[in-house]
Amino acid sequence: MTSEDLETLAVADSGTRLAITLNRPAERNALTFGAWDDLDRVMSEVELRDDLRVVTLTGSGPAFCAGVDFGAIGAALEVERGSFPSFIRRWANIVDRFERVPQPSVAAINGPAIGAGLELALACDIRIASDRAIFAMPQLRMGIVPDVGGTSRLARATGEAFAKDVILTSRIVDAEEALRAGIVSRVVPHERLAAELEGVAAAIEDLPWPSAYFAGLAIDVGPRLDSRRAADIEAMADQVMLRQEEVWTRISRFMEGKGLRGI
Template identity: 45%
Template sequence: MSDLVTLSVEDHVALITLNRPEVRNALNFPAYDQLERHLKTASADPEVRCVIVTGTDPAFCSGDDVREIMAAPKPAVAPPPVVKHKPTPAAMAALDCEKPMIAAINGAAIGWGMELALFADIRIASEKARFAEMFIKRGLICDVGGFYRLPAIVGPAKAAELLFSGDIIDAAEALRIGLVSEVVAHEALLDRARAMAARIAVNPPLALRYMKEGLRRTAYGDPHEIGSWAIETIRLLMKTEDHREGVASFLEKRAPVFSGR
């Protein structure tokens, strides 16, 4: 299997890079699997003290690969029953990562790409970054990041605006509302992320682990229950006519017409 997501470690910093630039780093099922595996590897590696997540230019992550995931033909034989109450594995691998995580957002972070950015502890954006919780445009809801992290980061009202509208915001607006901590020139992004990771990585690993755990407990709480509810609801919505219309309109490059069914 090709490296759809890569992992490298240098000076106690793991760099995880989404590597499907031809589709703006959209995630298909193998890419999700590789992302989950690399996040778990970085979390378990005693040599890693900080993790950077980024994408190969021109995008950070444009979300699910619509053609391979949402518009894929249904199998001729019904799949086995899906186990209930299990959040998205890659999402939980990111949220359960014990090492501080920096998202170096080098371009579009759309749909699950924005979720991935939200899973990070610190977000640094290139001036070219764009953000959107675009699930509503496909007749779906967001994953655990939009419900669990976004309201705590930007406030409930601004989170509701982003989730209900699916609007795209630029890096300057993301900085204004506190979605990112800083915006830098595009060519300086990875160097800036590495510099911050180096400042973190010199600190004692056990204290870093518990500092992150303390922040998670006080700022966010437990993501497992909302993650389970979100994935079950997404499965339900994927059977609706509005979801099919959202996907078809995207592929046909036209405005959708939703019916409430």
């Protein structure tokens, strides 16, 4: 799939890395039905690709994503009031794909990540931010609840008290507070964000497959298990990885002092 096939995204496919850019800069990359459809198409293909090693997500222009484009959605929506909004479940499934695909996903948050934009970022495995980024979930000010996984993912990232603080007050969190709270793992000067994303993605891209998938799986499910079962997942993953010649080559190089500089 190329960018020409998509109305709201720019996509670059190197064969091992898929770089997705939300591409409605004039609308601060707000999500329309078309944008959700484009994300669905792209991530459906990612699920079927064994060659891809990493997926990246960022926004064009000054914003990462301003959330749902309620003007466009309201104009297009034909759902009886009071009926269950099944389209929201579909959107949630699309967001889930960023968390569910075997390839690690990396969000480079280049500016405001608001509402569903923050919910989308939270579904990515690694989140790095520009120092210009801000974060908010203002949905309750409109009388609606974050509805594509944001309540649970924010609570897992930051703890329940912080998540309730942000969601119930609709307050804005700057990049440094987001780093302290666990919304993101790195904050860099804005002009360095692209280079930081390149470094993170390249490091993951270089890993022997599917070690990154196994590690992510162990991290995701391990805290929910007792320590013995969590260790069993790690052991089963390494039983697979230690069958690969490339892994033994890397082990030899590591033991020769070529693995990590400075140790």
